[in-house]
Amino acid sequence: MREYDVIIIGSGPAGLTAAIYTGRAQHRILILEGAVLGGNVALTDQIDNYPGFPFGITGNELIENMWRQAQRFGAELKYEQVLKLENKVTNKKVVTAGNEYYARAVILAVGAKRKTLGIAKEEDFMGRGLSYCATCDGAFFRNMPVAVVGGGETAFKEALYLTGMASQVYLIHRRSEFRAAKTSVTELFKEPNVILKTDKIVKELQGEAMLDSIMLEDVKTKETEIIKAEGLFVSVGMVAAGEFLENLLDNENGYLKTKNDKTLETSMAGVFAAGDIRSKTVRQIATAVGDGAIAGMAVCEYLQRL
Ligand SMILES: Cc1cc2nc3c(=O)[nH]c(=O)nc-3n(C[C@H](O)[C@H](O)[C@H](O)COP(=O)(O)OP(=O)(O)OC[C@H]3O[C@@H](n4cnc5c(N)ncnc54)[C@H](O)[C@@H]3O)c2cc1C
Structure with a gap:
């Protein structure tokens, strides 16, 4: 029937x-x-x-x-x-x-x-270091450096979840203010393994078979830097x-x-x-x-x- x-x-x-x-x-x-x-x-x-x-x-x-x-x-x-x-x-x-x-x-x-970043190689690295869900995939990155992109409530929740397993958690945001609730911001910044990268966008994903590092670009100065991150969690809306x-x-x-x-x-x-x-x-x-x-x-x- x-x-x-x-x-x-x-x-x-x-x-x-x-x-x-x-x-x-x-x-x-x-x-x-x-x-x-x-x-x-x-x-x-x-x-x-x-x-x-x-x-x-x-x-x-x-x-x-x-x-x-x-x-x-x-x-x-x-x-x-x-x-x-x-x-x-x-x-x-x-x-x-x-x-x-x-x-x-x-x-x-x-x-x-989840929205995607819309940058080159995003699809290639999907499931090879790049994820849209920390709760689903975070455990694969135990003791590894990871990054979260986004400044909203979900990005903060994802980053906080990852602090418990990853060695280092970069939070990358294109602005210097966050949309996330104040309590979430305070809670995340209490964690010793969080590094903040504000006014930055993800410019390039780097690695051979798996993601290995990320090139960031400063939205104001256009200067670039490379951070070591074997996991990237996209949380941009x-x-x-x-x-x-x-x-x-x-x-x-x-x-x-x-x-x-x-x-x-x-x-x-x-x-x-x-x-x-x-x-x-x-x-x-x-x-x-x-x-x-x-x-x-x-x-x-x-x-x-x-
Ligand atoms: C990481 C994260 C953390 C969150 N934390 C909170 C929180 O702490 N508190 C809170 O209140 N809210 C939270 N939210 C928001 C909350 O999850 C959503 O508002 C809520 O799940 C919306 O419910 P929904 O039933 O409308 O849609 P969803 O939960 O998105 O469910 C929709 C379902 O439809 C299915 N579907 C889609 N297209 C098709 C199709 N073509 N055929 C068949 N099935 C399909 C999907 O697979 C999915 O299972 C969070 C969201 C995220 C992403």
Whole structure:
């Protein structure tokens, strides 16, 4: 059976919350996930700002709890990357590499992913020293010098995580001020193995088979310097992850516009958006969960009206 009441694309906190709400209303639901269960939360070491856990919780534990809750209400999960969404007369068609699925409503919860630096050899060194996720790959760099590029909250979290295993952590940022919270900045700079490189950009990646060092350029003086770093963690912002949608739905730089905050329905009837993929100001677990609940409830009402 490839027919469902609701297909949820993405298994991050938005998708899993939508699954809890729609599953609890006894709809037949399928979650399609193209990578790992839990989205960006599963790639986060420690979460301190999601309410209900006074001493924080690991990303894996939080996702495991959400998934078990969704399963309790009948959620089915398949690991398949969605390649296309089509509007049909009576339903929606969702196409993956090997299958076609149909549903009366779709919730898009595909989130956002890391921006690349856009410099030469970036793809060549991917998985050979260059990574976009310290929690996933940090352990490969035990006792080695590494660098993190970025000045936001995520970059600081990644750098702090790496201080516990790498011999040295360079933090490279193109400005001298940071977007990260003051507490995160203070916490990182307490660590003895952190070296700050402000007003610098990554100019060149160097090494044979594996990354070995990085050439930095000063944005003001244009002077260059080479630092020894066998790992480089890129954390320079996020981009919307719904490229398979092309321009099917109204969006702002790929982030989906919703008709209103009450239903989170997109420009296509029966297709809803929740979480980081939505055009909004705060992209956090708490807001993703809120979106998942709103979209989940709205879908239930939509199905009743059909
Ligand atoms: C390193 C890092 C640390 C963070 N720390 C915190 C924190 O401490 N506190 C906090 O509140 N927030 C934190 N955030 C932000 C938080 O993780 C996100 O706001 C939240 O995960 C958004 O949830 P989501 O469900 O919208 O999307 P995501 O968690 O991004 O999940 C989207 C899912 O959709 C899947 N997907 C995408 N495209 C497709 C496709 N075509 N087919 C099938 N599946 C697809 C992805 O593989 C992914 O699993 C952090 C983010 C990062 C990157």
